[in-house]
Amino acid sequence: MAVDLKMPVLIVDDYKTMLRIVRGLLAQIGFSDVDEALDGTEALKMLRTRHYGFIISDWNMAPMSGYDLLKNVRSDWELKTLPFIMVTAEAKTENVVAARKAGVSNYIIKPFSADVLKAKLKTVLGDF
Amino acid sequence: MKSQPKAPIAQRLADECLTLYRIMLDGCRQIELLRDNAFGPGVADRSVSELLEAKKETEVAVDRILASVEKLMATDCSDADSVRQAINVNCMAIYEACTFQDITGQRISKVLHSIRVAGAALESLHGLWSGSLVAGPSAAGLSSEADSLLNGPALSGEGLDQDEVNRLLTANVGR
Numbered sequence: 001m002a003v004d005l006k007m008p009v010l011i012v013d014d015y016k017t018m019l020r021i022v023r024g025l026l027a028q029i030g031f032s033d034v035d036e037a038l039d040g041t042e043a044l045k046m047l048r049t050r051h052y053g054f055i056i057s058d059w060n061m062a063p064m065s066g067y068d069l070l071k072n073v074r075s076d077w078e079l080k081t082l083p084f085i086m087v088t089a090e091a092k093t094e095n096v097v098a099a100r101k102a103g104v105s106n107y108i109i110k111p112f113s114a115d116v117l118k119a120k121l122k123t124v125l126g127d128f
Numbered sequence: 129m130k131s132q133p134k135a136p137i138a139q140r141l142a143d144e145c146l147t148l149y150r151i152m153l154d155g156c157r158q159i160e161l162l163r164d165n166a167f168g169p170g171v172a173d174r175s176v177s178e179l180l181e182a183k184k185e186t187e188v189a190v191d192r193i194l195a196s197v198e199k200l201m202a203t204d205c206s207d208a209d210s211v212r213q214a215i216n217v218n219c220m221a222i223y224e225a226c227t228f229q230d231i232t233g234q235r236i237s238k239v240l241h242s243i244r245v246a247g248a249a250l251e252s253l254h255g256l257w258s259g260s261l262v263a264g265p266s267a268a269g270l271s272s273e274a275d276s277l278l279n280g281p282a283l284s285g286e287g288l289d290q291d292e293v294n295r296l297l298t299a300n301v302g303r
Contacts, residue, residue, distance in 0.1 A: 015230045024223045028216065060234065060278055067277065089231055091287030092279050096296045107297060109290050110281070111227040114220045116290060 003121075003128035005030040007053030012036075012043040012069065013087075014061040022056060022087070025114050029121065030128065040064025044072055047079055054105075054125065059088035059095070067099065074103040083124045087112065155256050162249040175239045177283050182232040189228035196221045234280045 009031050011022045019036045026034055035050070037043035039061040047055070055073070057066040064072075066086055073079045086099050087108040096107055106120045122128065196218040203214040281287075288296070 013230075015233060017226065018230045021223050021226050025220070028220055028223075058230075060280065065278075089234055089281035090277070090279055091282045091289075091293070093288060093296065095277060095279070096288065096293050098277060100297060107293050109288065109293055110231055111224070112290070113224050 003125045004053070005128060006033060007031070008033045008035060008050060010035050010037060010043060010046060010050075010052045010055045012038070012040065012055065012057040012061070012066065014038050014058065018058065022117075025117055026056075028114060029118050040066060040069030040072070043069055047073065047082070052082065054083035054085065054121075056085045056087055059086055059090045059099075067102065070099065070102045070104055085120060085124060087117075151256050155253060158249045158252045158256070162246060162253075171242060174283075175242050178235040178239050181281075181283055182235040185228045185232050189225045192225035193222050196225070231281045238280050 009026060011019055011026070011034060013019050013022070023034050023036070035046060037046055041064040043055070043057065044064070057069055059066040066088065070084055070086065073082055073084055083105045084103070085106045085108060086104050087110060088095070089110045091109050099107055105124045108116060108120055200214055200218045204210055
């Protein structure tokens, strides 16, 4: 089944420039209904008020990091199957292993290209 | 004239010595914190490397953005399809290039953290040496805030690239 490009998407990053970039790349790919949050706490509130198709989150944010957001999402009965893509500059093995253990759907290292983002979205969501 | 009893003088001397000892001990502790967190082996070098890397990333990004703008300006405007394609391709390239700002921002934040730790420790030392027993802000407190999993962007030659991350994600490791 083709992916619904109209599905709502949540992007989380404390750098507003990054939010603009990811929003722009998603728009180029075809996703137009994109909401933004500046940290994990705000994201969690939004996730509990709207049904999102997937979430793209940075790791390094305060007060709630992307890693803590991921653990919160995976421990929430209603959110635990939500596709969660971590987009981060954290490039150590321990980070990837921790994120995988916490249930991340995919992991993108910053800086990244539009092609990598699209390929990862296809891996997680299926062809579109 | 009454002579002061010997015991209180000895007591005062002992107290002064104890105070001096405490000041020296606090001073040593602050110097250790400075050495470990700001000027220790590799820490100052690392800060310099982070700034050099940030400078390089900025140059690369600006070069990519300018190259995309030049390509856009050189587009043959008489052909609508090639204009549309040039806009799409070059705008994507500009978006990608702009991701440098997040990375350089994180590098500069790491250097700022080291400077703050050094500043807090120097302030404490100054307080101790100027006769005040009240220690300044604790450098230890500043450094302990960092999450052990937060390393920030890697330097060239360090960290994993996307292919290595992909392999780790699909590897059969115990969960």
